Amino acid sequence: MTPLQKDLRSDFPPTELMKHPNNSVLIVGAGMAGLACALKLHEAGRPVQLFEGGDKVGGRVRTDRVDGFLLDRGFQVYLDTYPETGKLLDVEALDLRPFAPGALVYRDGRLHRLMDVFRRPASLWPSLIAPVGSFADKLRVGRLRAKILGSSSQRIAERPDRSTETYLRESGFSEPMIDDFFRAFYGGIFLERDLQTSSRMFEFTFKLFGRGSATVPARGMGEIPAQLASRLPQESIHLNCPVRKIDRGQSSLTLADGRSIKGSAIVIATDGSTAHRLLADRGPAPNAPKWRSVTNLYFSAEQSPVREAIICLNGSGQGRVNNVCVMSDAAPAYAPVRQSLISVSVLGLHDDTALSQEVLDELADWFGPVTKRWKHLRTDRIEQGLPEQLAGRDTTGLAEYDGVWVCGDHLSSASIEGAVVSGQKAAEAVCASLGAARKSGWA
Numbered sequence: 001m002t003p004l005q006k007d008l009r010s011d012f013p014p015t016e017l018m019k020h021p022n023n024s025v026l027i028v029g030a031g032m033a034g035l036a037c038a039l040k041l042h043e044a045g046r047p048v049q050l051f052e053g054g055d056k057v058g059g060r061v062r063t064d065r066v067d068g069f070l071l072d073r074g075f076q077v078y079l080d081t082y083p084e085t086g087k088l089l090d091v092e093a094l095d096l097r098p099f100a101p102g103a104l105v106y107r108d109g110r111l112h113r114l115m116d117v118f119r120r121p122a123s124l125w126p127s128l129i130a131p132v133g134s135f136a137d138k139l140r141v142g143r144l145r146a147k148i149l150g151s152s153s154q155r156i157a158e159r160p161d162r163s164t165e166t167y168l169r170e171s172g173f174s175e176p177m178i179d180d181f182f183r184a185f186y187g188g189i190f191l192e193r194d195l196q197t198s199s200r201m202f203e204f205t206f207k208l209f210g211r212g213s214a215t216v217p218a219r220g221m222g223e224i225p226a227q228l229a230s231r232l233p234q235e236s237i238h239l240n241c242p243v244r245k246i247d248r249g250q251s252s253l254t255l256a257d258g259r260s261i262k263g264s265a266i267v268i269a270t271d272g273s274t275a276h277r278l279l280a281d282r283g284p285a286p287n288a289p290k291w292r293s294v295t296n297l298y299f300s301a302e303q304s305p306v307r308e309a310i311i312c313l314n315g316s317g318q319g320r321v322n323n324v325c326v327m328s329d330a331a332p333a334y335a336p337v338r339q340s341l342i343s344v345s346v347l348g349l350h351d352d353t354a355l356s357q358e359v360l361d362e363l364a365d366w367f368g369p370v371t372k373r374w375k376h377l378r379t380d381r382i383e384q385g386l387p388e389q390l391a392g393r394d395t396t397g398l399a400e401y402d403g404v405w406v407c408g409d410h411l412s413s414a415s416i417e418g419a420v421v422s423g424q425k426a427a428e429a430v431c432a433s434l435g436a437a438r439k440s441g442w443a
C-alpha cells in the first residue's frame, strides 16, 4: 500500500453526510474514468464526491505488494504515447520503465527475436530471418506501419471497421504470420486470440506502439491512479462505499448500507456491467458488455530467464500460455534484490489447481529446466478483464440517461487512455449542463 492509498478514507461515517454539500457532483467508481472525471471537475471548481466500492482507487489498474513483490492485476502496460493520459499525469514522477519494441516469439522449440526494426535497426537481420511469417510479411509490416502512423486519429475512425483478423488478411498477411505473431501479440492486448476485436482498435494500438514504448511505472501500475487521486481533496474519496441504487431525475444515490446522498449531478464511472445494473431496472440503460477474461500467474525466480525487458510470445500454436514477461527486468523494484518477477498470461478463465504446474512444465520448453526452481506467488483469475470490442461498437465515450451521465472503457476504447478520455468527456458534459442550469436559475 502506498502512503497515499493508506491516507484515503476507508469508510464514510454518518456525520460526514450532514456536512455534505448538496452541490457536489456524485461520481460512482474510482477507476481511471471516475478519477479523470473527478479531477477535471475539481480543476473546474466543481466539488465532487467519489464513491468507490473497493478498498483502493484505480479499479482494474491495481498493484498489490506481496512478500516484497509488486503484483499488477494482470499484465498491463502504459503506452507513453497515450495523448490525454499523458497530459493528465506527471509522467516524470512515475519514472516509467520501457519494454523493448518487439518480442521474443517461441516457435519450433526456441525463442526468435522479432523487433520493430525502425526503432531497433541493429535487429534487422535476426528479425528478417526469424521463422515467424515470410520475408514478404515483414515488408507488409513496414507498409502497414507507414499507413497507420501516417493516419490521423480522425482518418482511422473514418475507415471501415471490421474484425482485426479480416483486416490483417485484407492487408495481405499470410496465415502463419497471423497465427504465429498477431494472434499472440494482439491476443495479449485484446485478451482474445480469434482477433475478432475491431480493426479500429487494432490501428489505434498499432499506432501508439509504433510511436512510443510500452512501459510500467517503476513502482507498479497502481501508481497511475494513485497519482491522480493525490490531486483530489482526500475527503472527497470514499473507499469501501458501494452504491446500490441511483435515483434518476433526483441526482441522488443510495449506498449499499442504505444511506441516501443528494448531489447536483450523477456520473456512473463503473464497469459496464455495473452501469447496466444500476440503471436497467428503471428505464433505458447502457448495454451490459460481454467480457474477455484472463488468468495471470506470477512466479519468482533467482534469475531472469531472458535478462532483458521484452515480452515473450507463444507463436507455437500449442500450449496454454499466451505471453510471458519478466517484470523486474523492466522495473527492478517489482522484485526484492537478487530475485526476478515473472508474469504469465493464460487467456480465458482457468480455475484448475494444476494450472501453475502445467504452466511451469510448458515454460520448461521455452526457458529450460530452470523453471523447476521458480516459485508460484499468486494466480489472478480476472473474469471482467476487457469489454468485448467488436467492429461497429460505439466508442463515443459518453452516454446520458435521464440526467445521469455514464462513462468508462465500455463506452470507449478498452484501455487506460479510453477510460480517461471518457471520464473527461463526462466532466465536460456535467459542467455544460450545470452551467446551463445555473443560467436558467435552478442550480
Ligand SMILES: Cc1cc2nc3c(=O)[nH]c(=O)nc-3n(C[C@H](O)[C@H](O)[C@H](O)COP(=O)(O)OP(=O)(O)OC[C@H]3O[C@@H](n4cnc5c(N)ncnc54)[C@H](O)[C@@H]3O)c2cc1C
Binding pocket: 028, 029, 030, 031, 032, 033, 034, 051, 052, 053, 054, 057, 058, 059, 060, 061, 073, 074, 075, 076, 077, 078, 079, 241, 242, 243, 244, 269, 270, 271, 274, 294, 382, 384, 385, 386, 407, 408, 409, 410, 413, 414, 415, 416, 417, 418, 419
Ligand atoms: C488484465 C488486464 C490487462 C489490461 N491491459 C491494459 C494495458 O496494457 N493497457 C491499457 O491501457 N489498458 C489495459 N487494460 C484495460 C484498462 O485497465 C481498463 O480499460 C481501464 O482501467 C478501465 O477503467 P474504468 O475506469 O473504465 O473501469 P474500472 O477500472 O472497472 O473502474 C470502475 C470502478 O468502479 C468501481 N465500482 C463498481 N461497482 C461499483 C459500485 N456499485 N459502487 C461504487 N463503485 C463501484 C470498481 O470497484 C472500480 O474501481 C487491461 C485490463 C485488464 C483487466
